[in-house]
Amino acid sequence: MHADANGTGSPPEAADDFAGVPDAFQRLWTPHRMVYIDDEDRTGERSGCPFCRAPGLDDATGLIVARGVHAYVLLNLYPYNSGHLLVCPYRHVASYDEATAEEAAEIASLTQSAMRVLRETSRCDGFNIGMNQGAVAGAGIAGHLHQHIVPRWAQDANFFPIVARTKAVPRLLGEVRDELAAAWPTAE
Template identity: 60%
Template sequence: MGDPGETVRQDGAGEGDGLDRLWTPHRLAYIRGENKPADATSGECPFCRVPELDDADGLVVRRGESVYAVLNLYPYAPGHLMVCPYRHIADYTETSPEEAEEMGLLTRQAMTVIRSVSGAGGFNIGMNQGAVAGAGISAHLHQHVVPRWPGDQNFMPIIGRTKTLPELLADTRDLLAAAWSI
């Protein structure tokens, strides 16, 4: 390629924008909304199906009594996981006292485990409640635990418009599951 500011044809159709491409075709399923529940039907829900799989296939890193921790298939950062109740509920106000308590416990444990294996410097933790609040899967409650490091919002996502994930999800799952202790 030429200079970054130079107009470059990427595919022969129209004028290019001069940006390099890292192809991530696996994300097309996410963009198309595949495997997202259409409504509140638990049988259509990936968060209901995951616990029925073995841990490695489902990317489950920890199972509790009423909630579990699972890696995000479309992570914002390495180690990005979610804490989900087994029960198909949409809103945090619907949790039982046991579910709410265990969500907090697994979130706290996830932070400890992720720090121990990756040296994360901080975390973004949160729930998007409802589609209008940004929940990609609004029919099943889930809390995001996103590890952060100094400088992780560097030129790659901001200027390079690229996210880098240096580890395969299966390897991240194995690492976190092995390090998790109560």
């Protein structure tokens, strides 16, 4: 289903309805993702970068779970699953190869800690971990390096929001942040 001009749902369009050479694919429109395409934060400008702003906020307001020396961990404001975390360097760099050795090492260490904490608190069965490098690769905020850590369960809804325009996130972000921060190891 996708939203038409009136905001109502309509079925996916058949490939045969498009100009050009028909193929076997159905098209699934996801207009809710336009917030990432149209958002000024995608330009990489520091003034609009939420990953540059977050460390200046208190942890609860910034959804920050843990702070390191070179990088920090926060909850994704638009999670795929409950507990979807991001690991970001404090420094505004766009690409993994621009990170210093210290930043890369701390991103790795924080990612390992995040996995342990998520297993302990949410009893997840696995993870999707990755970085989308550049807008063309799907980075919602291409100007500031960030790694996704998405907890997964055997029976989760995966990308249900794309299909039914509904997010099944069972807990409030603040509640999840508080739980993860309390379970975070004190020494990295």
